[in-house]
Amino acid sequence: MSRKESTGNASNYKVSFYQHLFWPTNSKVPGEDEEEFQKHYPAWLVRLRWIAIVIIISLAALNAGYLHYVDEEPMQGIWLVISVLLASNIFYQFGYGTIRWLQIHGLFLQIGLDLILLTALLHFSGGLENPFAFAYIFHVILAAIVFKRKIAFGVVLYSGILMAVLAFGELSGLLHHYTISAFPHFEHEDGIHHAALDVGYASIQFGLHFLLLVLGFGLVTTLMERIQEASSRIQDERLKLNHVIQTTGIGLAVIDKRDLAIECLNPADAIWQPLGGDSSDALWREWLRKLAEQILTEQKNEVMSYESHSVSKNSGVRYCQINLSFLGEPDQEDALMAALLWDVTERKRMEAEMSHADRIAMLGKISAGIAHEVGNPLASISSRLSLLEDADDLEEIKSGLKPLHGQVARINRIVRAVSQVARPKQGSWAPFDLREAITETLDVLNLHKGAKRCDVTYHPLRHAMQVAGVKDQLNQVFLNLALNAVDAMPKGGALEIFCEEDDQSYSVNFKDTGTGMSQEEIERVFDLFFTTKNSGLGMGMHIAYQIINAHQGTIEINSEISKGTTFCVKLPKDNGESIPSV
Incomplete structure (x- = not known):
């Protein structure tokens, strides 16, 4: 089964369960809404780029001040790449909130530019001899997560082309090969021998890295499809459960043991009226909190039932029943309590x-x-x-x-x-x-x-x-x-x-x-x-x-x-x- 794909202007984007795994818990998680997805997911990638920028600047500063693995000339190129990376990320940071076309095409732009900048960084730091040449795989993984399969595979081919330009450009002499002295080189009759300038080495490295990209693409897309299928099933079951809760006329709330905070799972519904108001009414919340305190005092892992009534001018006397129980063991510090409430006036x-x-x-x-x-x-x-x-x-x-x-x-x-x-x-x-x-x-x-x-x-x-x-x-x-x-x-x-x-x-x-x-x-x-x-x-x-x-x-x-x-x-x-x- 193929993954569900969003439609509209950003038809190449898809919403996946991956967001629920990596999105910050204090942010609004995009899910069913394509506009929310377009707004928040690129911003998440911007935060990842800030992390990458900090790491790259730290390594560059360490080399310039202490290690000296890279010569001064290629270091100038590295600092130039870092400047472009920094400037582009500042542009992304502020542009996503104001520029509409960037919200739609920003993911393409980020990944495309990042691959070019990665190729430039590798070029100035040893080419295929650099052990970080496998870093293309990270962009392939990101593409497999946020794009459709065909577009993600296009990123694989795009990465392969850039890698081929780097490998065979240096091999042919079109691109100058810069040495990174962190790795050993041996003398040759023509001078220092560079593995990146060896046809066999360059071909094997390119083939292995491209194979890694293809395998990574296949693995991640397969996993994402399965996760998306599971997410769709969970979402369907959740919608069914919500529908059942709404149609049964039962009020459902969850109470946190630590601070007795109450969260209604079907808020502002008429089923809360027997307690004197809708689910935002402070009266019943305080009353429900007192019942929760009583359960906490007794520490019983069983369902406890209570009945109460309220009197109003409009509906007269209304009776309700409340069942309270722990979700899990009562002695757990982060234990939750479930509260079920339903109107029993007719039964009475x-x-x-x-x-x-x-x-x-x-x-x-x-x-x-x-x-x-x-x-x-x-x-x-x-x-x-x-x-x-x-x-x-x-x-x-x-x-x-x-x-x-x-x-x-x-x-x-x-x-x-x-x-x-x-x-x-x-x-x-x-x-x-x-x-x-x-x-x-x-x-x-x-x-x-x-x-x-x-x-x-x-x-x-x-x-x-x-x-x-x-x-x-x-x-x-x-x-x-x-x-x-x-x-x-x-x-x-x-x-x-x-x-x-x-x-x-x-x-x-x-x-x-x-x-x-x-x-x-x-x-x-x-x-x-x-x-x-x-x-x-x-x-x-x-x-x-x-x-x-x-x-x-x-x-x-x-x-x-x-x-x-x-x-x-x-x-x-x-x-x-x-x-x-x-």
Whole structure:
């Protein structure tokens, strides 16, 4: 496959992956833009020429002041060549920014003139006897990098012609041969013998050097073609990846461990709006930096997830989730962190709807118990009112009204407990005593007719169980677990609810003596829409898992067929911190 070539006025130029290897890291790297390439690549060659000029001047000064390998007459020619080289490079240095034709044809001019100046330097310093006669190869390599194959091969032929002019010009006497005394010469009957004036030596040297140019050209162009192909594939994959990132609606940023600098890989996108602004907004950057500091403190090489929300006049409440993880080992000094952010507002809305549907389903389970519990006090109230209709004595009426207050209070407690289950939850994160949630759960559970067939016992801790979270959500989890336990004991049994604690967390256990669960059921119990009941929706346990996970807790299951099941809900103790928010 041939290399990709740029088109337009500078059609002989090509853009290659070589730029990414040698271009200064603090400069803009030319790549897909031909104009940028024409501007920066010739300037890079100008910097290389400055290096060459410094080396040549240093060698010339060393020879003139100390070595004296080259006589005074050829040294004058060398200083002249250096002057031309210096003047031309100054012209290139300032001309590339102002002269349009130089931007287009500057590479041709540089390499063409450099080869002539190189030939002149070799002529004044021993010709083909000079060990630096192989220096033509550097210009061939440069040509193979920046030009198309045909143009680069033209540079090979051009170099060969100049080398032939030098070799055979001195051999024929058209060019004077200057001796460089750094290399030994032996006496001949006609005087000092110069190898450059020997036909065999000159022919072999020319042939070997030209062969070196051809081989160098072939090797470099082949390597560059392969590098360009690899670069094209990488660029294609990068474009695909960028497209995927943009279309998935996921915000992606990289954070430097050393200074917590944040670089957005898809900046100014609407996906950053949940954090209160686009990717240039200082608010979310500061918040993301604080999360990164927390990860650095913990030094965990794992994905850490956070949820937050923001409120704006235009979009209302928006929820987002952020995943942070190290790219590599956390203890590396130059380690990077990747941050992924996506809008989960719609998911939150759907979860809320599913949660509400699950609550309504639970109400269906206890509806008969509700009717019974409300019906009894209503019947008592009705009977008492019938008696009071015939009463004439005021004291008798007053004494008859007192029991009515108790029955009305009983109905009020039932209605309040049911409304806690039925209403959509908009609770906020706050510290509370976990025992309160369990007690409220038992108040509703007692309305279930199935619970009346079971021996329900509760063993709380003697002291407060302070946790942080949304109390109504945990009520829903506990009620779901309790109702499932009752359903697993259709003929009655025992449900034991007991609490435990360790240094970091509190545990609430629901232990029943029901039918138990198989290993397959245990593995799938938290899957959405998985149920073992004919009338179940399969949402309750999935929602329970999501709620406990959001509270940074866990649910563990221990079950045996025909012996019963124990669900253990473990929640972290309240340490005074709340969910991160912006």
